[in-house]
Amino acid sequence: MKAEIIAVGTELLLGQIVNSNAQYLSQELASLGIDVYFQTVVGDNMNRLCEATRLASSRADLMIFTGGIGPTQDDITKQALATVLGRSLHIDRMAMDNLDRFFKDRALPMTENNRRQALAIDGGTPLPNETGLAVGNALSEDGKYYIVLPGPPSEMKPMFQNQAKPWILGHVLTNEAPIYSKMLKFAGIGESLLETKLMDLIENQSDPTIAPYAKESEVTIRISTKAESDSEAQEKLNTMEQEITARLSDHLYASEDVPIEKVIIDMMTEQGLTLGIAESCTGGMLMETITSIPGSATVFIGGIVCYSNAMKEKLLNVPRDLLEGDDAPGAVSAETARVLAEQVRMVVDTDFGLSITGVAGPGYSERKPVGLVYIAISRRGGDTLVMELNLKGNRDTIRIRSAKTVLYHLWKQLKENEVRN
Known part of the structure; x- marks a missing residue:
């Protein structure tokens, strides 16, 4: 299963904000066993966004869009995806009710452009926004899967965890065995030396798989396996952890993702x-x-x-x-x-x-x-x-x-x- 992350927003291209969403989603998709081969950033331009969507559809099975679903005229992600798929947009009733309550509770007038945040693509599944106003979307066509999420991380992360991720498990990964992972954290050793000490395990890996990630003065290893049950997964993960620990006990400070x-x-x-x-x-x-x-x-x-x-x-x-x-x-x-x-x-x-x-x-x-x-x-x-x-x-x-x-x-x-x- 191959995925592509498409971040929408001219502010990303101008370097005004950092695309932290792509890092988060790549890690989450990796934990599901979904490979991210491409990350694309597109400005707020309908033609270029449609072109990027068509290209992504030609090389990925799952496309995840972030950003461009707010109330302004340059928020065009749903419109572009609907255009590429030949579908129409409609107002999602639950999302509209949420907008009405938001402005009523604050005694504020709701301008007409705010209705754009309640738009959903025909034939898709609306994804409720627990921390914001713009509804997300998930849909499939011709064996391809599309998910639209908001841009602000405070909205995107809860929507992915509570709405999009269950949708992926229920619609995209229905025939896949669950993926189980364990994070091992190391200090006092560089990524290259750590990799050297584990080179035979990395080169001969099949199941579980080993993936190193480096941060400043810390290295993380993610051990992952597919298994039919938690007990089967833990047995395989623990066996690999014991082998790694035997080689790097002076540097392994945690078996979970903590500093x-x-x-x-x-x-x-x-x-x-x-x-x-x-x-x-x-x-x-x-x-x-x-x-x-x-x-x-x-x-x-x-x-x-x-x-x-x-x-x-x-x-x-x-x-x-x-x-x-x-x-x-x-x-x-x-x-x-x-x-x-x-x-x-x-x-x-x-x-x-x-x-x-x-x-x-x-x-x-x-x-x-x-x-x-x-x-x-x-x-x-x-x-x-x-x-x-x-x-x-x-x-x-x-x-x-x-x-x-x-x-x-x-x-x-x-x-x-x-x-x-």
């Missing part, structure tokens, strides 16, 4: 541990990453952004002769990283203290190169781990990789603590 900071918060909560953070070059990014996780308040006690040498000295008692002077190691040094981690742990009175200090760029600092970063992890009653990193990339990339690297090494220490206990 490493979520796993760390859960582990520290379970172990009754607390955390303090001192940041220089990352400017609070590590603390923001931690506090973005619900429940982090039970673990993260506090932190300090000590960007300047004066703040390192004043707030965390870093000796001046460590920071400045001809023979001083400087702010960007293993010595300073160590003191920062140990001092923030004592000042905030936590079990762990983390620190990051380095050169994020774009220029040199202390005559030290961009990408030179030192991280440290201080533990109550234990030794302090200090590491030198030589990172590549732009300023944002260096900061993200610094934060993710210290989290990876904290996770390793927490994992070792679990084993000891």
Whole structure:
């Protein structure tokens, strides 16, 4: 089964908004075993949209449209699809009632162009919009399947999950065995090295299949299989997971799609541990990453952004002769990283203290190169781990990789603590 995603909107072509819908839909379709071979972006032009629809119909079995179903004259997706299929449009009664209620409840006059949001293609299935006003559509013709969704992700995602996905399962994949997937999350290893360690499994894969996906400083593997029952699927998925774990246990931090900071918060909560953070070059990014996780308040006690040498000295008692002077190691040094981690742990009175200090760029600092970063992890009653990193990339990339690297090494220490206990 082949699919094509057609995103409609001139604002996408102008780069005014990012096409996050295509990423979401591609992932969802992959989980259903549907291959996305093409992603198309078309402006608000009837002729070009009709041309793109005909081309997609010639090479895909399922076409999913996003955008172009609002109230304005340039919202033409349903009209274009109806034209290509030789069908008419009508007002869907339930969608129109929803529009009437919306404007009546707010005591607002409904302009005539809003009726466009209730249009549906003849012979199709209207897809109710739970979070917006524009109704979607799903229909089939000559063995091809078409789904029309709204453009705003807050409307598109619920409609896909609650309306379009069940329609696909009931109309498109009726003869297919269900697809089951498991996500494995890795840190502290690059995509290329991970792939090398799993190359024989990837090259010889048939069922289950293995697909790696890389994000900044994290790698995800999706294991997928078709099976007639949940128990059969879990047996195959678990067997493959065990094989992968045996090779990459030092990097596999979760068997579900969660970030490493979520796993760390859960582990520290379970172990009754607390955390303090001192940041220089990352400017609070590590603390923001931690506090973005619900429940982090039970673990993260506090932190300090000590960007300047004066703040390192004043707030965390870093000796001046460590920071400045001809023979001083400087702010960007293993010595300073160590003191920062140990001092923030004592000042905030936590079990762990983390620190990051380095050169994020774009220029040199202390005559030290961009990408030179030192991280440290201080533990109550234990030794302090200090590491030198030589990172590549732009300023944002260096900061993200610094934060993710210290989290990876904290996770390793927490994992070792679990084993000891």
